[in-house]
Amino acid sequence: MDLNTHIPEEERWPAYLEAWFSGEADAETLAALQAWRKASPANERLFQAYQRALSPHPPVWAQQIDVNRSWEELLPRLTRKEAPAKSSRITWRVPAFAAAAVLALLLVGWWLMAPKVHRVQVADxxxxxxxxxxxxxxxxxxxxxxxxxxxxxxxxxVTLEGQGFFQVRPDKRLPFRIESKAAVTQVVGTSFDLQAYPGQGQESLAVVTGTVQYQPLSPEGEPLGAPAIVQAGHSITFKKQAEEITLNALMPHDQLVWSGRLVFEQTRLDQVLRVLRKHYKREIVLQDPKAGQCLLTASFQEEKLTDVLDVIALSLRMTWQASGDSYILSGNGCNEDI
Known part of the structure; x- marks a missing residue:
């Protein structure tokens, strides 16, 4: 094969590979191919990908040629200085199989260079x-x-399908974005729960700390109005079909129970006890029903029920005692006049 020296080295590899796979490569071409492969790790990876895509087994004729010996014989001729050759136009012959080979190589290269996607799935x-x-x-x-x-x-x-409780590290340079089927949620640094199961008719967001921006989307992926800003202790519900968004001033306690977090913001004691009964699967009796009107602000994470009752009793000036598998809260709570 005639490989003129005025053709840039990076443009010669298609000819090298064409000769290699067509069986027309002579010792000089094989030596040039060997040099091209050794020139950089990228060239070698390209050759290996090409070989895997088009020729799982090297041809027999390639195994019969001593490439190293041919290269040693050719090296003195390549390094000998010669008069510059006159520029001439070369017509590159590209057989159909070579065009297909290049296409296959491009597909392999695209697959190798495509950004990797990390996926975490939780079944149960x-x-x-x-x-x-x-x-x-x-x-x-x-x-x-x-x-x-x-x-x-x-x-x-990130992309979320399902429900997750996020604790985001602050980084003003790179805001944290969560893409779901019905919205884009963006924060800088905060903690919140986002429920975004694709098969459900609504999405819900509950913010524990910081501030979260929630942008609802249409089924076509277009923004629906201005984004909602949700502060800590508040929540938001987006009904997909009605394209209706509701900002709630109170935290939906049931949304956080699954994560082991119990967050109460100015919540009535009788509502707090209802959440505790469901979470701990224990009966909790309020001796004085009027104390149920008292408001509690507290948060718990994986604490034992007895520790939670200690905090409630201390905050509302009450006492508690165990009775078998049940617990009894005594006292009139927040106001002696209740």
Whole structure:
């Protein structure tokens, strides 16, 4: 094969590979191909990908040629100085199989260079995930979280299908984005619960700390009005079909129970006890029903029920005692006049 020296080296590899796979390569071409492969790791990876895509087994004729010996014989001629050759136009012959080979190579290269996607799926139970930027996500059952390579350096975007409790590390340079089927949620640094199961008719967001921006989307993915700003202790509900968004001044306690977190913001004691009964599966009796009007602000995470009752009793000037598998709260609570 005539490989003129005025053709840039990076443009010669198609001819090398064409000769290699067509069986027309002579010793000089094989030596040039060997040199091209050794020139950089990228060239070698390209050759290996090409070979895997088009020729699982090297041809017999290639095994019969001593490439190293041919290269040693050719090297003195390649390094000998000669008069510059006159520029001439070369017509490159590209057989049909070579065009197909190049196309296959491009597909292989695209696959190798495509950004990797990390996916975490939780079938049953729940699972804690630490993201590359040190943010933490607790995924509920039947939930999937995905994010692309470069997370924490080039972007902080994830996709959620299901329910997750997020504790986001602050980073003003890269806001944290959560894309779901019906909305885009964006924060800088905060903790919140987002329920976004694709098959349900609504999404709900409960913010524990910080501030969260929630942008509802139409079925076509277009923004619906201005984004809602949700403060700590508040929640939001988005009904997909009606395209209706509701901002709630109170925390939906049941939404956080699954994560082991109990957050109460100016919540009536009788409502607090209802959540505790469901979460701990224990009977809790309020001796004086009037004390149920007292308001409690407190948060708990994986605490024992007895520790929770200690906090309630101390906050509302009450006492408690165990009675078998049940607990009794005594006292008139927040106001002696109740």
């Amino acid at each position: 139970g729940k699972e804690t995930i630490w993201l590359p930027d040190s943010s933490q996500v607790l995924l509920n059952a039947h939930s999937t979280l995905t994010y692309k390579e470069g997370f924490g350096k080039e972007h902080r975007s």
